Amino acid sequence: MTEITGEADHGLPFGSGDDDDRFHEECGVFGVFAHPEAAALTALGLHALQHRGQEAAGIVSFDGQQFHVERHIGLVGDNFAKPSVIDRLKGNRAIGHTRYATTGGAILRNVQPMFAEFHGGGFAVAHNGNLTNALTLQRQLQKRGSIFQSTSDTEAVIHLTATSDKGPLVDRFIDALRQIEGAYAFVTLSEKKMIGVRDPHGVRPLVLGHVDGAFVLASETCALDIIGGRVIRELEPGEMVIITEEGIESLKPFGPARSRFCIFEFVYFARPDSLIAGTSIYSVRKRIGRELARENPAAADVVIPVPDSGTPAAMGFAEASGLPFDLGIIRNHYVGRTFIQPTDSIRHMGVKLKHNPNRAVIEGKRVVLVDDSIVRGTTSQKIVQMVRDAGATEVHMRIASPPTTDPCFYGVDTPEKSKLIASRMSVEELARFINVDSLSFLTIDGLYRAVGEARRNNEMPQYCDACFTGEYPTRLTDRSGSDNVRQLNLIAEAS
Numbered sequence: 319m320t321e322i323t324g325e326a327d328h329g330l331p332f333g334s335g336d337d338d339d340r341f342h343e344e345c346g347v348f349g350v351f352a353h354p355e356a357a358a359l360t361a362l363g364l365h366a367l368q369h370r371g372q373e374a375a376g377i378v379s380f381d382g383q384q385f386h387v388e389r390h391i392g393l394v395g396d397n398f399a400k401p402s403v404i405d406r407l408k409g410n411r412a413i414g415h416t417r418y419a420t421t422g423g424a425i426l427r428n429v430q431p432m433f434a435e436f437h438g439g440g441f442a443v444a445h446n447g448n449l450t451n452a453l454t455l456q457r458q459l460q461k462r463g464s465i466f467q468s469t470s471d472t473e474a475v476i477h478l479t480a481t482s483d484k485g486p487l488v489d490r491f492i493d494a495l496r497q498i499e500g501a502y503a504f505v506t507l508s509e510k511k512m513i514g515v516r517d518p519h520g521v522r523p524l525v526l527g528h529v530d531g532a533f534v535l536a537s538e539t540c541a542l543d544i545i546g547g548r549v550i551r552e553l554e555p556g557e558m559v560i561i562t563e564e565g566i567e568s569l570k571p572f573g574p575a576r577s578r579f580c581i582f583e584f585v586y587f588a589r590p591d592s593l594i595a596g597t598s599i600y601s602v603r604k605r606i607g608r609e610l611a612r613e614n615p616a617a618a619d620v621v622i623p624v625p626d627s628g629t630p631a632a633m634g635f636a637e638a639s640g641l642p643f644d645l646g647i648i649r650n651h652y653v654g655r656t657f658i659q660p661t662d663s664i665r666h667m668g669v670k671l672k673h674n675p676n677r678a679v680i681e682g683k684r685v686v687l688v689d690d691s692i693v694r695g696t697t698s699q700k701i702v703q704m705v706r707d708a709g710a711t712e713v714h715m716r717i718a719s720p721p722t723t724d725p726c727f728y729g730v731d732t733p734e735k736s737k738l739i740a741s742r743m744s745v746e747e748l749a750r751f752i753n754v755d756s757l758s759f760l761t762i763d764g765l766y767r768a769v770g771e772a773r774r775n776n777e778m779p780q781y782c783d784a785c786f787t788g789e790y791p792t793r794l795t796d797r798s799g800s801d802n803v804r805q806l807n808l809i810a811e812a813s
């Protein structure tokens with residue numbers, strides 16, 4: 319996992335430099351406007367969004383005169399639970415962020431919300447997503463004199479907004495958004511406004527809600543639940559909402575684009591108790607498991623999830639196949655992510671620390687193991703060995719998504735293509751590698767069926783599924799440009 323303090327920032331446009339090659343969470347954004355407990359509610363909202371990013375968290379508030387900024391490496395609960403911290407975040411409006419880095423290392427100066435003093439006032443920005451032309455923009459801006467304070471992609475938006483020749487802040491922000499490519503859900507705070515906006519394809523989620531009559535923006539509905547708030551609706555792809563003392567206004571600043579929401583949110587990222595398009599993620603995951611069982615049945619005695627992420631799909635699998643479901647692997651919840659060090663030997667040990675077999679339900683059984691995805695194959699290899707050592711007579715692995723063959727450039731930290739095991743091996747080779755009696759993945763159409771479509775529309779896919787298909791919904795300018803995108807930063811830095 320990421321070494322947080324004292325880490326040299328590699329400055330790469332993609333990937334945080336994290337040497338643990340999983341599909342990691344992305345980021346969580348939250349904001350509340352015109353509520354006397356704005357900072358406390360934001361801390362709670364971020365706590366509910368902790369699963370989306372555990373490296374760092376930050377809150378920016380505004381008290382009518384001044385902005386207050388608290389940004390920390392580490393978990394929300396470790397940094398924002400103390401009343402003294404919340405007391406420093408004065409004001410009745412606040413925005414917050416939980417980060418898992420995708421561009422720029424996990425160091426303090428990349429922690430969000432980012433904040434800048436513009437001509438005309440302060441501007442704070444919280445971003446979930448990743449820009450695919452950030453490095454290209456950064457170079458152009460630097461040639462024009464911009465001095466970047468971080469190595470995060472998000473900062474380009476601040477410079478583009480600051481240097482725009484348009485008039486009011488909203489127009490300058492829109493001007494900036496029209497120049498960026500990639501995926502984003504932004505929540506911003508200026509002296510008079512809180513703005514929420516989703517990219518034209520709506521790759522990343524953002525919901526609008528309210529609590530005690532105050533407007534709230536959040537990545538997921540679970541962040542509204544924790545504060546006793548209510549969902550109003552999801553922002554539409556390409557929609558911007560502007561919240562002021564006077565109320566709320568909705569704009570569509572971009573041309574028409576097809577919705578391409580991230581299908582992996584259903585598979586893994588979002589919390590199971592969150593709703594997307596009114597449907598619970600938990601129920602979609604169970605449907606995914608049912609599809610998986612229909613497509614890939616297994617002659618076995620028991621269905622066992624790889625916790626936590628494989629659990630709802632395993633329940634669906636058991637239901638559709640008529641096999642008993644049992645907790646054959648117990649997960650230790652006290653193995654924090656930062657506890658696992660980024661060396662190969664200790665990474666393997668990390669998996670052992672996290673999962674332990676429950677021999678009582680495994681011994682002498684033909685086991686179906688269900689997990690949501692195989693990224694590098696480390697988890698599967700270890701878990702299968704564990705289950706065999708605990709006395710399973712056969713092990714059949716069923717994966718609740720198609721093979722992950724391509725990296726995500728939209729806000730999920732993924733290993734490069736060559737490290738994605740499914741891009742290098744056929745299913746048969748992979749089955750041998752992880753040492754199972756059989757291995758199957760859900761088909762892409764099976765996944766689309768589980769999210770409520772008849773099948774994938776191959777001409778115009780309804781979702782972003784690029785990590786399974788290699789078909790990216792936006793340009794990847796930094797990757798295709800002539801510049802060497804892997805140029806390193808000149809400074810190594812400590813937080």
Ligand SMILES: O=P(O)(O)OC[C@H]1O[C@H](OP(=O)(O)OP(=O)(O)O)[C@H](O)[C@@H]1O
Nearest residue numbers: 340625626627691692693694695696697
């Ligand atoms: O093939 P690998 O590279 O080993 O990665 C795949 C595993 O990583 C994720 O789980 P993770 O352990 O990160 O978290 P979880 O507890 O939320 O499932 C995912 O759910 C798989 O179980």
Ligand SMILES: NC(=O)CC[C@H](N)C(=O)O
Nearest residue numbers: 344345420421446447729
């Ligand atoms: N995972 C994310 O959404 C990260 C947001 C942004 N790209 C960053 O690295 O800070």
Ligand code: SF4
Nearest residue numbers: 580582726782784785
């Ligand atoms: S590439 Fe995969 S993880 Fe990334 S946004 Fe698309 S579907 Fe989601």
Ligand SMILES: [Mg+2]
Nearest residue numbers: 625626627628
């Ligand atoms: Mg998992």
